Amino acid sequence: LSERLSGVFDKLTKQGALSEDDVKTALREVRIALLEADVSLPVARDFVATVQAKATGQAVTKSITPGQQVVKIVHDELQRVLTGDEDPGALKIDNPPAPILMVGLQGSGKTTTTAKLAKRLKERDGKKVLMASLDTNRPAAMEQLAILGMQIGVDTLPIVAGETPVQIAKRAKVQASLGGYDVYMLDTAGRLHIDAELIAQAAAVRDVANPRETLLVVDGLTGQDAVNVAQEFDDKIGVTGVVLTRMDGDGRGGAALSMRAITGKPIRFVGLGEKMDAIETFEPQRIAGRILGMGDIVALVEKAQETIEAEQAARMMKRFQQGRFNMNDLKMQLEQMLKMGGMEGMMGMMPGAAKMGKQMAAAGMDDGILKRQIALINSMTKKERANPDLLAASRKKRIAAGAGLEVSELNKLIKQHRQMADMMKKMGKGGMLKQAMKGMF
Numbered sequence: 001l002s003e004r005l006s007g008v009f010d011k012l013t014k015q016g017a018l019s020e021d022d023v024k025t026a027l028r029e030v031r032i033a034l035l036e037a038d039v040s041l042p043v044a045r046d047f048v049a050t051v052q053a054k055a056t057g058q059a060v061t062k063s064i065t066p067g068q069q070v071v072k073i074v075h076d077e078l079q080r081v082l083t084g085d086e087d088p089g090a091l092k093i094d095n096p097p098a099p100i101l102m103v104g105l106q107g108s109g110k111t112t113t114t115a116k117l118a119k120r121l122k123e124r125d126g127k128k129v130l131m132a133s134l135d136t137n138r139p140a141a142m143e144q145l146a147i148l149g150m151q152i153g154v155d156t157l158p159i160v161a162g163e164t165p166v167q168i169a170k171r172a173k174v175q176a177s178l179g180g181y182d183v184y185m186l187d188t189a190g191r192l193h194i195d196a197e198l199i200a201q202a203a204a205v206r207d208v209a210n211p212r213e214t215l216l217v218v219d220g221l222t223g224q225d226a227v228n229v230a231q232e233f234d235d236k237i238g239v240t241g242v243v244l245t246r247m248d249g250d251g252r253g254g255a256a257l258s259m260r261a262i263t264g265k266p267i268r269f270v271g272l273g274e275k276m277d278a279i280e281t282f283e284p285q286r287i288a289g290r291i292l293g294m295g296d297i298v299a300l301v302e303k304a305q306e307t308i309e310a311e312q313a314a315r316m317m318k319r320f321q322q323g324r325f326n327m328n329d330l331k332m333q334l335e336q337m338l339k340m341g342g343m344e345g346m347m348g349m350m351p352g353a354a355k356m357g358k359q360m361a362a363a364g365m366d367d368g369i370l371k372r373q374i375a376l377i378n379s380m381t382k383k384e385r386a387n388p389d390l391l392a393a394s395r396k397k398r399i400a401a402g403a404g405l406e407v408s409e410l411n412k413l414i415k416q417h418r419q420m421a422d423m424m425k426k427m428g429k430g431g432m433l434k435q436a437m438k439g440m441f
């Protein structure tokens with residue numbers, strides 16, 4: 001993606017403003033990136049259309065950092081779609097014992113996730129948790145949960161041969177009440193594909209357990225399939241959230257976007273490995289970055305901006321060396337100073353300016369003054385900024401009034417400008433300017 005976008009951003013750097021065509025070109029690449037990340041076609045199409053609508057209106061009006069603007073819009077929009085209403089990590093577990101039903105296809109990571117969440121509830125929330133395996137198809141699956149339970153120090157419901165999943169669910173409920181458990185987790189059986197029997201079984205368990213949360217566990221590597229599975233489970237069973245597993249793998253997380261856009265169900269947790277601690281609360285920002293390879297884009301935008309700033313700095317330096325330092329230059333400097341954390345840090349970086357820095361500090365110059373000075377320069381005409389010597393007394397009054405300030409402040413600014421212009425000229429001759437500029441940009 002970064003390679004494709006770099007061409008687009010190169011153009012932006014030169015132009016400085018974003019045209020509708022540029023937005024289109026950039027978004028064509030974004031669309032491809034989404035598809036490569038396993039986002040489904042209709043979701044990618046909708047997404048790009050939304051961003052296009054949001055970007056074109058804005059981008060042409062704000063010409064400051066157009067590239068960054070598009071990236072930000074894309075990123076924000078991704079995040080908006082991915083974000084659920086609630087805190088994803090907060091499970092509804094009041095009124096003990098609270099049942100949590102775990103559903104999903106075989107091999108998606110249900111049993112592992114059940115144990116991971118149990119450990120989390122126990123350690124983070126201090127909850128007493130009971131786990132029960134309802135996987136009557138595979139005795140080994142029941143053993144697996146029992147072993148994990150011992151490993152993490154969480155109780156499991158004793159295995160009784162010959163029970164149906166519904167019977168186990170009922171027994172778990174009784175045991176959880178009698179044993180004073182806060183939460184009991186029901187780890188259901190999965191199949192390789194959704195079929196009527198799997199759904200019927202899960203529905204029957206749901207009906208007896210009346211779960212507070214029904215978490216669908218899906219393999220994040222399966223991309224588009226995961227979305228179909230999610231939709232089917234939600235239609236037939238009703239889920240309250242999704243856990244995406246194997247996000248430690250190569251999958252690019254596109255399933256998360258499709259899943260959220262199509263089912264509307266929040267992604268609650270992300271599985272990041274086989275270990276019992278390898279689970280995290282879902283963070284939209286992270287997945288957004290992963291889907292677009294945002295790290296690359298952000299780096300690219302930064303590079304583009306550096307180029308712009310370096311060009312600006314070079315232009316300014318040339319002007320200084322020629323002894324031309326006008327109010328526009330001063331304004332740019334004042335703005336830069338504000339950005340860099342004010343007067344003191346700034347002056348510290350400029351050799352030869354320490355004395356002036358002290359003078360300024362003694363005169364009580366602070367960031368408020370920087371802002372007032374910028375306001376003063378803003379009320380000057382173009383000509384006056386280019387040549388402050390033009391300023392007559394009457395104009396001074398009007399400019400000060402325009403900025404809501406006293407004429408004395410304006411006089412101070414003019415004096416300061418003259419001092420700086422002199423200093424720049426001297427430094428330009430002495431070759432010290434280059435060094436000073438390094439600190440500034």
Ligand code: GDP
Nearest residue numbers: 106107108109110111112245246271272273274
């Ligand atoms: P179930 O059939 O749905 O219960 O799936 P399991 O919990 O038995 O998991 C199947 C396999 O996937 C096991 O080997 C797990 O260790 C592994 N697994 C589960 N979650 C993750 C994950 O987030 N990342 C990785 N890399 N492996 C996982």
Ligand code: MG
Nearest residue numbers: 110111135141
């Ligand atoms: Mg299992």
